[in-house]
Amino acid sequence: MKITRTCGECGVPLGIARNLNWNANGTITQHNDPRHRLIFFESDNLDRLWKRLSEILGVTQEHIWEVVIESKSRATRAFLHRTLPWGVNLLARFIGYRSMISSIESQGLVMGYGKITVGGQYPRRGRPERITVYIEDPYSLPFFCGDFKGAAEVLERRWAAIDWQALDSRRHQIDVTMSERRLGDESFVLKEEIADKPGDMSFKSCSTCGTPLEMKEFVWDLEEGIIRDTRSGRRLAFFGTSGMIAVFDELAHELGERVSDAIIEVERENGLAALSIEEARSGYEGLRYLAAIRGLGLVTSLELAEDRMLLRMSNPSIPEYIVGLALAVFELATGRRGRHAWSMEADGDLMVDISS
Numbered sequence: 202m203k204i205t206r207t208c209g210e211c212g213v214p215l216g217i218a219r220n221l222n223w224n225a226n227g228t229i230t231q232h233n234d235p236r237h238r239l240i241f242f243e244s245d246n247l248d249r250l251w252k253r254l255s256e257i258l259g260v261t262q263e264h265i266w267e268v269v270i271e272s273k274s275r276a277t278r279a280f281l282h283r284t285l286p287w288g289v290n291l292l293a294r295f296i297g298y299r300s301m302i303s304s305i306e307s308q309g310l311v312m313g314y315g316k317i318t319v320g321g322q323y324p325r326r327g328r329p330e331r332i333t334v335y336i337e338d339p340y341s342l343p344f345f346c347g348d349f350k351g352a353a354e355v356l357e358r359r360w361a362a363i364d365w366q367a368l369d370s371r372r373h374q375i376d377v378t379m380s381e382r383r384l385g386d387e388s389f390v391l392k393e394e395i396a397d398k399p400g401d402m403s404f405k406s407c408s409t410c411g412t413p414l415e416m417k418e419f420v421w422d423l424e425e426g427i428i429r430d431t432r433s434g435r436r437l438a439f440f441g442t443s444g445m446i447a448v449f450d451e452l453a454h455e456l457g458e459r460v461s462d463a464i465i466e467v468e469r470e471n472g473l474a475a476l477s478i479e480e481a482r483s484g485y486e487g488l489r490y491l492a493a494i495r496g497l498g499l500v501t502s503l504e505l506a507e508d509r510m511l512l513r514m515s516n517p518s519i520p521e522y523i524v525g526l527a528l529a530v531f532e533l534a535t536g537r538r539g540r541h542a543w544s545m546e547a548d549g550d551l552m553v554d555i556s557s
């Protein structure tokens with residue numbers, strides 16, 4: 202299957218239609234690996250998130266990037282280790298890095314990661330010491346660096362170091378250098394929970410490829426690896442939630458609980474910029490749909506009045522994201538700045554309480 206071929210009816214690439222499931226419980230998961238959960242989300246928010254977190258938390262942007270790359274590579278290792286066929290290491294040597302990377306290239310194009318091209322490897326044959334790729338318009342440069350580092354580490358079962366440099370305003374060169382140090386089995390494990398609370402969300406599906414028809418509103422530029430919302434013009438990408446959660450956990454481990462409030466604040470700002478007043482006022486059905494099509498989770502109740510909003514969500518993808526978005530919804534719908542409280546229930550549901 203050529204994953205960049207598109208569905209004749211709705212225009213969604215087959216790499217998306219055949220590999221991802223939109224589930225009734227508000228999640229998007231990988232077809233052959235239900236533990237790999239993804240969200241479909243505005244990607245310009247990502248690099249803005251790292252920048253704002255460094256400002257709010259008072260740490261350098263370089264440091265935030267280091268944490269992002271490390272955590273993301275750990276999530277990528279765990280995911281690839283689970284899904285790549287046994288003996289992938291031998292396979293990589295047999296078919297060569299070029300073919301491996303060309304499949305990463307087309308994957309990048311359908312997921313909205315930007316345009317990836319192979320630079321080269323040194324030495325040219327056999328076990329590589331250094332591999333170079335170029336990326337144009339990355340969805341998030343540190344996320345991409347983490348993905349690439351993690352992929353190289355899984356293939357070689359050795360630790361890798363990564364360097365990057367801007368070639369111009371759109372293009373970056375990324376070099377991965379393999380170290381001698383081998384990765385232990387524990388390096389491929391990441392605690393991931395399956396969001397398995399059932400739900401009753403239903404989508405009208407494309408009769409040809411089966412993806413939700415709503416996806417017609419998004420256009421893929423498969424030359425550049427860019428997905429856009431035709432209504433807002435904003436760029437989106439599919440990205441794994443375990444990578445995000447690994448980053449946030451690491452930051453919280455290092456800098457304490459204030460990280461949580463910082464993420465909520467940045468997502469509130471992002472939500473205010475991204476959502477329209479009509480969307481914010483679209484009520485239970487509207488917001489439930491908006492959240493589920495993006496894989497954020499399933500809204501199971503919503504009460505919105507002038508001075509208060511109560512929201513309950515099953516299978517929340519990233520709780521801080523949802524709380525930040527809920528604050529933005531409240532602010533847009535009522536014209537008032539809200540104060541938030543949130544908790545996780547025993548059954549894994551997220552409760553958000555916003556008052557003015």
Ligand SMILES: [Zn+2]
Pocket residue numbers: 208209210211212213407408409410411412
């Ligand atoms: Zn279709």
